[in-house]
Amino acid sequence: MTRALLLILALTALGSTGQAMAEQVVAGLSTNRVAITANFVGSEILIFGAVKREEPIPDGKLDVVVTVQGPSSPLTVRRKERRYGIWINVDQVGIDLAPSFYAVATTGPLTSILSATEDFRQKISIPLAIRSVGAPDTVQDAQTFSEALIRVRSSQGLYLLRENSVELAEDTLFRTRIALPANLTEGSYKTRIFLTRDGRVVDRLETQIVVRKEGLERFLFILAHKDPVIYGLLSLIIAIVAGWTASTIFRYIRS
DSSP: OHHHHHHHHHHHHHHHHHHHTTEEEEEEESOSEEEEOTTOOOEEEEEEEEEEESSOOOSSOEEEEEEEEOOEEEEEEEEEEEETTEEEEEEEEEEEEEESOEEEEESSOHHHHSOHHHHHHHTOSHHHHSBOOOOOTTOSOTHHHHHHHHHHHHHTTSEEEETTOSEEETTTEEEEEEEEOSSOOSEEEEEEEEEEETTEEEEEEEEEEEEEEOTHHHHHHHHHHHOHHHHHHHHHHHHHHHHHHHHHHHHHHHO
C-alpha cells in the first residue's frame, strides 16, 4: 500500500514538473551594466525575449510581467502636522525594507493578469515589494505610511507601474523598455520576468543589472567613505581656491 502511494506521488510530481516546463521564458537585456557619470541623466533598458515550447500552445491567455528592483534598505516614514503655527513630526513608522527603485511593466492590467495569491507569493506589485512587518500601537493607520512612501517615490520617478507596456507577439516574442531615472542608487538591480496564464505564474526568469559610479564620481564616492578626513580636507582646499580665484577675477574686472 505504501509503495503504491509513493508511486502515485512520484507520477504526480513528474506530471506537475512536465506541466511547469511546458513553457519557459528566454530573455535578454540591451545592457546589464549602467555607469553613473558626471553627465548621467538617466538611462533606458530594453528587455526582450521569447517563450520556449516543446508542445503546442496551451489553452488560456498568456501574459508577461517584468519587474526591475533596485537595492533595498530600511527607512522611517514620518507624518507631520501643523501645530501652534509650526510643522512637527507627530507619528512615524519604520519600514523594514523598501527598494530604492521599483518598476513593473505588464502586457495588461496587473490585477487582471495576476491573481492576488500569485502576487502575494511572488511579491510583484509595488505595495508587496515594500516590507513592513509592524508599526507602533499608537499608530492606527500604518498602511497610509507605506502608501505615502509609494506616492512620494512615484512622483520622483523611482516607483513605476507601466501596464500594457509589454509588447507580446504571437504568444511567443515580447519586449518592453524600462526607464531608469538620473537619481539611481548604486548597486545590483534584480530583473524578474514572469509568464502567466489565467492569473497563474507558469514560469519565471531572474537576472541582474549592475549600476555603479564611474570615473571621477566613483573616486569621490570611495574617498568620502573610506578616507573622510582626506575628502574633507580636499573639499576645503577646493573651496578656498575657488573663492580666491573668483575674488581675483572680480577685482581684475573692476580695475
